[in-house]
Amino acid sequence: MKQPDASMQIKIRREFSIYDLLNKYAFDDGHDVLPEEEPLIKAACNKLAKTLGVIDNRWKPTVFETGHSPYYVAFQDLLADQEQYHRYGNLPVRERRYLDALMEERIPGWHIVIADNEPLQPLPEKLPMSHPNPTLDDVWRLFQETDRKFQETDRKFQETERLIKQLSKNLGDIGNRLGEFVEHMVAPAVVRLFRDQGIEVHAVYPNISAKRNGIELEIDLLVVNDGALVGVECKSKLVEAHIDIHLERLSNLKRVLPIYKDHQVMGAVAGMVVEEKVAKYALAQGLYVLRQNGEQIDLSTPPGFEPTIW
Numbered sequence: 001m002k003q004p005d006a007s008m009q010i011k012i013r014r015e016f017s018i019y020d021l022l023n024k025y026a027f028d029d030g031h032d033v034l035p036e037e038e039p040l041i042k043a044a045c046n047k048l049a050k051t052l053g054v055i056d057n058r059w060k061p062t063v064f065e066t067g068h069s070p071y072y073v074a075f076q077d078l079l080a081d082q083e084q085y086h087r088y089g090n091l092p093v094r095e096r097r098y099l100d101a102l103m104e105e106r107i108p109g110w111h112i113v114i115a116d117n118e119p120l121q122p123l124p125e126k127l128p129m130s131h132p133n134p135t136l137d138d139v140w141r142l143f144q145e146t147d148r149k150f151q152e153t154d155r156k157f158q159e160t161e162r163l164i165k166q167l168s169k170n171l172g173d174i175g176n177r178l179g180e181f182v183e184h185m186v187a188p189a190v191v192r193l194f195r196d197q198g199i200e201v202h203a204v205y206p207n208i209s210a211k212r213n214g215i216e217l218e219i220d221l222l223v224v225n226d227g228a229l230v231g232v233e234c235k236s237k238l239v240e241a242h243i244d245i246h247l248e249r250l251s252n253l254k255r256v257l258p259i260y261k262d263h264q265v266m267g268a269v270a271g272m273v274v275e276e277k278v279a280k281y282a283l284a285q286g287l288y289v290l291r292q293n294g295e296q297i298d299l300s301t302p303p304g305f306e307p308t309i310w
Helices: 035-052 093-106 136-196 240-256 276-284
Strands: 015-017 059-065 071-077 111-113 203-212 215-224 228-238 264-274 288-293 296-300
Touching: 015 035, 035 059, 035 071, 035 093, 035 111, 136 203, 136 215, 136 228, 136 264, 136 288, 136 296, 203 240, 215 240, 228 240, 240 264, 240 276, 264 276, 276 288
Parallel strands: 228 264, 264 288
Antiparallel strands: 015 111, 059 071, 203 215, 215 228, 288 296
16 A cells, blocks of 8 residues: 655644534544544534523533543533533433524534634643653553553443432432322312312323424423313422423414314413522413422412413
């Protein structure tokens, strides 16, 4: 095979696909990256994160360094009780679709380009050799350093595995409690809400999931009679971002579920924990608010409250 001329210029990549920057295993799992390209990839990831900004008041783009592709962008869930990060492929489908639309709007050609004159952040220095031609001492020192790093990585993997198992258990417990909260407390409270207004309830549907014309809809609880319905969003801890998402969901309900096109659609939010300012925000949007109070549910309907009708 003919060897390349030593004077031949190697082309350094400066244009990167968005989906490579969102993929932990891009660039052939990091094998298809020159050392000179690593700071460019980092700069491209930073530019992508800055261009996107915080998405839907929830997902914050964050640049990670990894042993695979040198750098990639993941998303911090700002609504989680503990610090959590999700790769693009692990985001809920609705958030991925929203993110795709956002990238199509803000990033021409779906590529990030790093210009020749853009300032780059320096990368950490590589472990130096004592001489351009490494000695046995250099090689031995590198082996020791590599072994130390492998042991540290293994320790971190074990700790991560332990945390994931604990988190899975905690999430399972929370999911079970939330399911019981919806079934045994929220559903009867919404039925009482209808009946206190002289409206008979004909059906209570938990966990509604539907899709029509590219619009997806998920509702925790749907309480229905012949002419009206209430769509309820249930959370362990309710925050304002949940309310904004539910308002959008209610505005799409008749398009996704045309069987209810002639119904009066109302909304409610329920939470095991609901701060007063969050409750006031929901009421200002015309949503009923249901809050756990010991073994019962309190329904917030202040004087003069009028529910929004869709």
